[in-house]
Amino acid sequence: MNLLKLVWLELGQRKTQLISGILAITLGIGVIVAIRSISVVSEKAVAINLDNLGANIMVLPQGASVDNYYAADIDAPTFPEEYVERIVTSELKGVDNLSPKLTRRIDINGQKLVLTGILPKNELASKPIWQNSGLFGAELNAACGPSPSNESLGYKDEKLQRKSIDSLGISDCLIGSNAASRLKVKEGDKITVAGTELKIGKVLGETGTIDDDRIFAHLHTVQSILEIKDQVSAIEIMGCCNAISDGLLGKLRNILPDTKITTIGQIVSTQIKTNKLMNQISLIILIIIVFVGGISIGNYMWANVNERKREIGILRMIGYPKSSIYYILMLKAAIMGLIGGIIGYMAGVLIAWFLGPYIAGINIAPIPILLLWSVIISVFISLVGSVLPAWFAARFEPYSNMQEV
Amino acid sequence: MTNILTVQNIAKTYNMRDGIVYALNDVSFAIKKGDFVSITGPSGSGKTTLLLALSGLIRPTSGQIIFEGKHLENASDKELAGFRKKHVGFVMQNFSLIPYMTAIQNVMVPLSLNGHVSAEQQVLSSAVLELVGLENRKNHFPRELSAGQQQRVAIARALVNKPSIIFADEPTGNLDPALSTEIMEFLQKINKELNITIMMVTHSPQAANYGNVKIMLEDGKLNN
Ligand SMILES: Nc1ncnc2c1ncn2[C@@H]1O[C@H](COP(=O)(O)OP(=O)(O)OP(=O)(O)O)[C@@H](O)[C@H]1O
Numbered sequence: 001m002n003l004l005k006l007v008w009l010e011l012g013q014r015k016t017q018l019i020s021g022i023l024a025i026t027l028g029i030g031v032i033v034a035i036r037s038i039s040v041v042s043e044k045a046v047a048i049n050l051d052n053l054g055a056n057i058m059v060l061p062q063g064a065s066v067d068n069y070y071a072a073d074i075d076a077p078t079f080p081e082e083y084v085e086r087i088v089t090s091e092l093k094g095v096d097n098l099s100p101k102l103t104r105r106i107d108i109n110g111q112k113l114v115l116t117g118i119l120p121k122n123e124l125a126s127k128p129i130w131q132n133s134g135l136f137g138a139e140l141n142a143a144c145g146p147s148p149s150n151e152s153l154g155y156k157d158e159k160l161q162r163k164s165i166d167s168l169g170i171s172d173c174l175i176g177s178n179a180a181s182r183l184k185v186k187e188g189d190k191i192t193v194a195g196t197e198l199k200i201g202k203v204l205g206e207t208g209t210i211d212d213d214r215i216f217a218h219l220h221t222v223q224s225i226l227e228i229k230d231q232v233s234a235i236e237i238m239g240c241c242n243a244i245s246d247g248l249l250g251k252l253r254n255i256l257p258d259t260k261i262t263t264i265g266q267i268v269s270t271q272i273k274t275n276k277l278m279n280q281i282s283l284i285i286l287i288i289i290v291f292v293g294g295i296s297i298g299n300y301m302w303a304n305v306n307e308r309k310r311e312i313g314i315l316r317m318i319g320y321p322k323s324s325i326y327y328i329l330m331l332k333a334a335i336m337g338l339i340g341g342i343i344g345y346m347a348g349v350l351i352a353w354f355l356g357p358y359i360a361g362i363n364i365a366p367i368p369i370l371l372l373w374s375v376i377i378s379v380f381i382s383l384v385g386s387v388l389p390a391w392f393a394a395r396f397e398p399y400s401n402m403q404e405v
Numbered sequence: 406m407t408n409i410l411t412v413q414n415i416a417k418t419y420n421m422r423d424g425i426v427y428a429l430n431d432v433s434f435a436i437k438k439g440d441f442v443s444i445t446g447p448s449g450s451g452k453t454t455l456l457l458a459l460s461g462l463i464r465p466t467s468g469q470i471i472f473e474g475k476h477l478e479n480a481s482d483k484e485l486a487g488f489r490k491k492h493v494g495f496v497m498q499n500f501s502l503i504p505y506m507t508a509i510q511n512v513m514v515p516l517s518l519n520g521h522v523s524a525e526q527q528v529l530s531s532a533v534l535e536l537v538g539l540e541n542r543k544n545h546f547p548r549e550l551s552a553g554q555q556q557r558v559a560i561a562r563a564l565v566n567k568p569s570i571i572f573a574d575e576p577t578g579n580l581d582p583a584l585s586t587e588i589m590e591f592l593q594k595i596n597k598e599l600n601i602t603i604m605m606v607t608h609s610p611q612a613a614n615y616g617n618v619k620i621m622l623e624d625g626k627l628n629n
Pocket residue numbers: 419421426427428446447448449450451452453454455
């Protein structure tokens with residue numbers, strides 16, 4: 001027997017009470033961990049996006065939400081594929097490259113993934129009407145060229161994964177690294193998406209964004225798989241920076257009045273704002289749980305201590321000094337805080353894991369350092385909430401146990 | 406033989422709304438090592454109060470209590486706790502066992518204060534449980550034991566720290582006559598064989614007869 005064992009035995013005695021005592025802290029920690037996990041990952045995604053972006057203008061349907069760049073077109077409403085031709089035929093200056101996409105969430109063998117239909121470069125270029133426009137001609141690229149500011153942001157061709165898809169067979173697909181490992185497939189394997197068999201042409205390198213969970217297939221294949229004929233959910237445009245400042249966006253809006261046209265800069269800044277808001281919300285929740293959690297633990301301890309008056313009297317009678325009683329109760333508070341922090345962290349990780357793909361369009365991996373913070377905060381709250389009840393309990397008369405028979 | 410405990414003019418008063426209550430009033434006596442003291446008296450006469458004061462659980466309002474040459478009446482809380490831990494065993498009418506601990510765990514509780522490692526605690530506790538005849542009930546919780554068995558666990562716990570004195574407040578109060586006799590025989594054995602001083606409050610004349618020294622209280626005063 002030692003003080004820790006004593007605390008442990010007592011905790012085991014009153015498990016349901018214990019759970020209700022730490023519930024408030026656990027829930028609070030859970031919510032904060034979930035928010036932090038999601039916003040940290042999406043902050044990282046913002047940074048990666050800026051580095052890796054394949055396009056700097058997005059044409060989205062009117063109703064699409066632009067809170068998150070990479071998720072902007074997932075499950076968004078659609079618009080006709082024919083808009084691509086409208087852009088091309090309008091012969092706008094500064095449209096360097098463009099790529100229509102249709103994106104939907106899908107379930108393959110129980111794995112939640114994202115299916116994106118794209119049109120490979122060779123098919124875009126081979127359409128006579130576009131050849132005439134000279135959109136993909138070398139001259140135009142050279143004439144526009146990347147502006148210096150573009151270069152400093154790292155818009156380098158080799159990173160433009162989606163743009164670099166030059167050709168893609170009608171029954172081929174490219175698969176993100178995470179999706180490949182979740183489906184346990186490799187290059188050359190075949191996967192079945194909603195009854196359609198696709199051959200994996202390549203497993204893409206890890207990017208740290210939702211692209212890792214994506215399967216890229218031919219736009220027309222995806223359209224027929226999803227039964228969304230001749231529709232797309234976004235058009236990504238590689239615009240020439242000088243042209244964008246010359247009012248390219250306004251011109252595009254004139255051509256496609258019923259769409260939302262936005263630049264990466266706008267989307268990214270929206271996302272940064274969202275992340276800021278999330279961080280502010282977690283700060284507010286933190287302040288709330290310090291109070292609510294502390295009061296709820298204090299309340300539990302108060303009831304617990306009164307219930308144990310007789311037992312504390314026995315310990316005092318046997319010769320436990322006040323300081324040991326105090327120590328026992330604070331140790332109990334620390335253990336409760338520890339349990340609350342760990343469970344809260346795990347709850348937060350689970351929440352982020354389930355909701356992350358819906359909120360941020362990203363699969364959220366646990367952030368281990370948050371476990372440390374969860375435990376520190378939770379133990380701290382628990383100790384502070386228990387100081388007063390423990391102080392009173394240490395002053396219980398050592399013969400409390402004799403008064404009743 | 407030397408006095409283990411000397412009590413000089415102790416009084417204990419409580420200030421109540423309707424005046425001062427004298428729970429103990431000018432009580433003096435001395436106890437020798439190895440005495441078996443029985444304390445009797447009507448309800449409310451101050452028996453429990455006397456036991457609490459002598460065992461360092463409360464301080465008398467006035468007077469002196471000297472245990473093996475040391476004064477208890479002005480000792481600090483910490484010193485009193487140390488005194489109880491080192492020298493005193495308790496046996497109560499309500500057994501005062503901790504409900505969520507098994508018999509052996511209950512017996513180990515006082516040992517935890519003396520820095521015994523777990524293995525030592527096991528050995529010492531098993532030995533006293535064997536002494537009280539409960540070696541095969543070690544891992545039972547109090548609720549799984551009969552009243553007599555619970556009281557024997559309490560006695561084992563009182564003995565495990567090798568105390569020089571055991572205070573018992575109506576140890577047979579909750580037991581039937583047969584069990585009472587068993588417990589009394591047992592206390593007598595401890596007194597004789599281990600030479601542990603016993604001070605026992607009782608309402609039962611049969612139990613009181615086990616004592617070689619008899620203290621009778623009435624209205625907080627000695628009544629001899
Ligand atoms: N904490 C207290 N506050 C006020 N009065 C008290 C307190 N403790 C005891 N008393 C009073 O002191 C007197 C002696 O009480 P005590 O408990 O010592 O009696 P007792 O002889 O043990 O009685 P019983 O045989 O019923 O156990 C009683 O009148 C009681 O009301």
